[in-house]
Amino acid sequence: MSDGTSAAGIEGARRTVGEHPYGILIVDDESAILESLELTLGGDYHVFTANSGEQGLEILEREEIALIIADQVMPGMAGVEFFEKAIERNPSAIRIMLTGYADIGSLVRAINDGRIYRYIAKPWEPEEVRLNVKRALEAHELATENTQLAAALREANDRLRAENLFLRREVERRYGFDQIIGSSPAMTRVFEVMEKVAETDVTVLITGETGTGKDLVARAVHYAGARKGQRFVAQNCAALPDTLLESELFGHKRGSFTGAHADKKGLFEIAHRGTIFLDEVGETQPGMQVRLLRVLQDGEIRPLGSSETRHVDVRIIAATNRDLPQDIADSRFREDLYYRLRVVEIHLPALRERPSDIPLLAHHFLDFCNQKMGRKIQGFTNAAMDRLTSHSWSGNVRELENEIERTVALAGDADSITVEMLSEHIRGAPETSFSLDWVVPGADLNASVDALKRQMIREALEKTGSKTRAAEKLGIPRQSLQKMMKRLKLND
Ligand SMILES: Nc1ncnc2c1ncn2[C@@H]1O[C@H](COP(=O)(O)OP(=O)(O)O)[C@@H](O)[C@H]1O
Ligand SMILES: [Mg+2]
Incomplete structure (x- = not known):
């Protein structure tokens, strides 16, 4: 098929599928041939006839034509010449040439240029014509469908590529x-x-x-x-x-x-x-x-x-x-x-080692949750922010993120987040790192200092979960910590 299948042409041919018969235009100067072909094809298709190229072109302007049969030898405009003009008016119509005697040169040229689909030699059998026309229309139908599918595929591919690029940028942005x-x-x-x-x-x-x-x-x-x-x-x-x-x-x-x-x-x-x-x-x-x-x-x-x-x-x-x-x-x-x-x-x-980041993070998650849940919470009361910054956050940023999400979800249309809205364990009194209450009055200094050391080491281990970091936190070398633990009979 020639690739001159414009969208309008395809539509014209397709609209006739199924519900209406295809429109076929026959152009020949001999009325006997027109009549005979009309007889052969008229039962299955909507046949238009023209006795010259000029008249044929006029019909092409007005009618929806899926297939054209034209005689090569006609006075005035010859078949090849007529097809050239027909292509301009209806590029998607299939062209079949009738030829009385072998004008091989112009025929071969026309076929090679893709201007005609097939030729039928005179004289012909009516059955042969019917079959040729049917095949041509089927091939045309398939080619049209292929063109449309290919276009749809191309479009889908382009869209996917664009989406892919968009997603990649999104990912890069999200993980920036x-x-x-x-x-x-x-x-x-x-x-x-x-x-x-x-x-x-x-x-x-x-x-x-x-x-x-x-x-x-x-x-x-x-x-x-x-x-x-x-x-x-x-x-x-x-x-x-x-x-x-x-x-x-x-x-x-x-x-x-x-x-x-x-x-x-x-x-x-x-x-x-x-x-x-x-x-x-x-x-x-x-x-x-x-x-x-x-x-x-x-x-x-x-x-x-x-x-x-x-x-x-x-x-x-x-x-x-x-x-x-x-x-x-x-x-x-x-x-x-x-x-x-x-x-x-x-x-x-750990988050508790950089409490100055907590307000930033809290606002960051608040913005995010506001957007996600369609809320308009402005911020935190000073007291609420105090609690957030003094909490120990054993789950670190993830725990803070969850806390803000939970709070926003339950906040209704509140203006700002107050202490009362926070989870109970965060709302509670800020932790003290250690207390002197347990130091027995009158006990000797060394024993008390050891008790204090024990308490501090235990807490540092609990909070950091590792000796290396506990030592770091306590400001002593790891080996000293180990020795000290041994002496204080602290088990790991
Ligand atoms: N500095 C940070 N800024 C913003 N969000 C953070 C930050 N650190 C952690 N988060 C968020 O906290 C959650 C836990 O972080 P993640 O990278 O999974 O931690 P980890 O892998 O160390 O357990 C994630 O939702 C992450 O987006
Ligand atoms: Mg992880």
Whole structure:
């Protein structure tokens, strides 16, 4: 088919499908031929006849024509010439040439130019004409449909591409540095390090208690770097038993274990050229630690059940809320893997260690919840903000986020958030870090100091969950803390 199928032409031909017969135009100077063809086709189609090219063109202007049959040899305008003009008026109509004797030259040219679909030699059998016309219209119908489907597909593809681009920008925006709130000195240092490592490919270990934003930081580092156009895949290493985790990360060959019905690509391969985020890496078993070490050393992975290794180009970001130096001391974590992971460490301080960030975060989440729930809460009363900033937030930013969300949900059409709206455990009296009430009056100084030390160490351990950080918090070296605990008979 010629590709001159304009939308209007397609519509014209299609509207006649099913409900109405197709319109067919026959052009010949011999009236006997017109009559005979009209007889052959008139039963099935709506036939128009013209005894010259000029008259044929007039009919084309007025009528919806799906197929044209024209004689090549006519006085005045010849068939080929007529078709050239017909194309301008109705490019989608199928053109069939009638030819009495073999004027091969002009015929071949016309066919090759795509101007005519087929020719019928005189004399013809009526059945042959009917069949030719039917086939031509069917082919035309199919071609029209294909053109429309192709156009629809192209349009859908374009739309998907546009959507994809939009989503990618959305993701980049959502995981941008500016979505990480914080202006405390500690967070400012975090941002500085993030910015530096984002430009590089170095392996980063993000440490910090749960809810401090490790996920957020991992994504932001990826989306600020050169790999942002490639994938970021995250795997929580604590979520799966060892074999499944191995298959998830490294892939497997079919049949390598029960349930492995087909080959499967691992996340390291899926993340090729991108970034893999190994969350809770401290929870991995010794076997997995060896395999991770191998990827970090050689950039090579071996799918379960396969004898071949594959090279991958993947940036690794890992995170943990565990005290890995402690785990190393307890032989739970490989020291060599730790140093490979911790080329750069980004430590996210607990929220209670940077209370100056709390008002910023609280307003940030308030704005977000206002928008999400269609509320117009202006802010917090001073007393409510006092409680928020003095609370210890063992769940860190996540807990604060949940608290604000809960409060906004229950706030109705209140103007601002008051102490009464906060959760009971936050509303309660601010915690005191320790009290002297228990110091027995008259007891000796050393015993009292030891009791105080015990209390402070216990609290520091409880709050930080790790000896390393407890020591940091207490301002003493970790080894001194350990010695002191031994002497004070504090069990870990
Ligand atoms: N600095 C921050 N600014 C804004 N939102 C934060 C910040 N830190 C954490 N969040 C939010 O708190 C929640 C917990 O953060 P996440 O990154 O999952 O913590 P983690 O991985 O350390 O447990 C998420 O909803 C995250 O968007
Ligand atoms: Mg997390």
